[in-house]
Amino acid sequence: VVVSEHTATVFLVNASAALASVAVGRPVRGEFTYVVPDVLSGRLVPGQRVLVPFGRGTALGFFLGPASPPAEEGVKLKPIQRVLEESPSLPPDLIALLRFAAEHYRYPLGEVIRSALPPGLSKAEEEKAARPDVQQFAVARVAEPPAELRRAPAQSAVLNYLLAVGGRAPLEEVAHAIPGARETLKKLASRGLVHIEEQVLQPGVREGLEQGRPALLTPEQGVAVKSLHAVLEAGGFQTVLLHGVTGSGKTEVYLRAVEHALSQGKGSLVLVPEIALTPQLVGRFRSRFGAEVAVLHSGLKDRERLFHWQALRKGTVRIAVGVRSAIWAPVENLGLVVVDEEHDPSFKQEDKLRYNARDMAVVRGKQAGALVVLGSATPSLESLENVRRGRYGVLEMKSRVDDRPMPGIELVDLRIERPREGGPILEEAPILSPPLLDAMQETLERGQQTILFLNRRGHSTFLLCEVCGLTLKCSDCDVCLTLHRSSARVVCHYCGLNSPVPDHCRECTGPLLKLGIGTERVEAEVAERLPHARVARLDRDSATSAERVTELLAAFARREIDVLVGTQMVAKGHDFPGVTLVCVVMADTSLAIPDFRAAERTFHLLTQVAGRAGRGKDPGRVLVQTYNPESEPVKRVLAHDFDGFAQQELEWRRALAYPPYTRLVAIRLEGEHPEQTARVARMLGDFLSRRMPPASAGVRMLGPALAPIAKVRGRTRWQMLLKAPTHAALAPLLTRLEVKLEEVPAGVKVTIDVDPGAM
Ligand code: ADP
Ligand code: ZN
16 A cells, blocks of 8 residues: 555555545545555554545544455545544444434434434534533531621621522522622632532432332332333343333332342433423433433533543443433443433424434334333334234333323313303404313312413414405415414424514405414413403413423423413423313314324324323313314223224325334425426426335335425425335335435435335
8 A cells, every 4th residue: 555645645556455444424425445554554443444545535434344445446445534533432233323313314324423423423523521511509608607707898798698508509690699709709618618519410300309219109100010020130132111100100110220220230312202291201300310421411511521422432321311312322331221201293303314213213223232211102103013913012001100190181072162252352253162161160169280282373364355365474485474463473394484464465455364272372262251360371482492392391390380371382291280170262273284194293292292191190081172073083082992092094095004003214405496396396206106026015205296385495395105025125226216305406406215104
């Protein structure tokens, strides 16, 4: 091998040169072969981040292992320039998982790895040790100001303040209360009168949300825990569906399994849909395992993320609790993976690497030889089918903790139970029917809490001209604008575009009707009808940050709120013992979505939100308002008939060849120019239909067709849907498509979405 330093070009002259396979952190497919320079020989470890020449410059690369020499002779290869870290950031099992993800989801491996790493490691820079986010506390070391402070009034004042608040306070708070306190505290510290203490911040933990270890397991929990312990003892891969009704105590089962894995010296990974919405679960993990838990969510700062990564990688922290992306956490010696609320759509990422963390959890468990527990009160049809086929084990918990009854669910037929006319504030038709208002009034009088669920935010979901019938649409998207009363704007929920509320139709100047009900309007109606109730709203508009969500939920837990109105954010796994009434304002909103999962989603949402009622000592009651009492999901929810619903829906899916009986791949196009996008869609459609495998392979294509929402952010959208009995049947076709995509003009973006979440 001849290395010429200045050009960094290497000519391969003999077969004995050490070669390395490297994934490059750029949007390019495949792995690249580099030469291992002599200085690095014997020093490379798979998973290390390296710097490699790439194109005209350099790029971050990931050393994957030795490479075999290229088949042709005389190929020019370049050397690895530098190793960026001593011990590899990526453990071998994670490399295997990321390789699988890259292949399965048809995404460049280098990009997959880069997106899995914390920001601190995804740049071509040497690794730094991360400091966690700390909070500083000032702690008084004396019980009263000593005589020496008599001539230092500022220092006395600060010390007196500290002593008045119990001798210890966050530095921030003192600095806020007393101007200049930071400097003063330094002086006090140098006198030895005050001590500055640092405490690592534990995100996701809030007072009042932690709970102790229950002394006794319920009989069903006992059986579940015993079975999981046995699987953990036996070791090896196994997936178990924990199907437990809402309030059956699934969290405690996870905790005991994690505890057992820990006692075996094994690490655990726990995935939850959304940290902000599951502070209680995080709190329970924290109070049980303390510093053994790394909490991973999107609100972390870069260095916190890096800190957790390094701690997990080193094995000093052995439990990771986190959202979707935590599936890539480098938990050492993985023994257990838990996916809570496994049916939740948020486990699917809808951009870049379009992975499903629930599915990856099973793959990771298989690769690591670990136990995978998928928990839900409303398992996905995919998981149910895997149980039916004997691939997954199943544990059922059919009763609630302490034998609390399941809430009674009653139907309110809006066609009969008409909401009464509103008062002066409500200019639009009201939506709360008399039975609903009566129930809320009673609940309020008993000092208990109500949750009101409606899966639409805003005030009115569309504005319609009374004269010409025109609806107000976004100029960039094919959707109606939502009226937001609080901000006095009309907003597009797809692109965020917003403008002042028009007072008349822009075509004919006719008056605009405010139609379609959103959470904001429900909140206003509650406030008017129950003037003594303390009402709050939980949706993306009211809870603009994770902090706000946690605060709202904590206030609700402390019973400072009587009625909580909200979107699906209120339907998640919350455990509020004070909630005895849950009202579904309109059960019909999610049924009309053009998606084969619409009925399943509706059923899940209604069951989950109903499950928030009656979790304490008082029994719960659920009222479901609807215009379609005959709809299948609504009827089944009313009867608590999960099995019946699943049975029927599975039959339907089989008949129409949808998952879990068929694998889907969506090809999505997005382009600036409508004609060009249509042309490319047809071109790709033709290409695919000409290369279809023989009919016996069972591959079918739907489309190309305009997407249900045909324009977003001014870009036209088309789609094709491939259906096949297995992924293997589709693989060759997709590989050809990837090559063909190189011909697609720059103005059109094509994405391959494997196992799409929604159509
Ligand atoms: P799920 O996730 O199944 O809806 P949770 O795990 O939130 O249910 O548990 C419901 C409630 O029951 C929680 O308040 C929890 O602390 C409590 N709980 C769970 N297990 C027990 C037990 N064995 N004894 C007493 N309370 C329990
Ligand atoms: Zn828009």
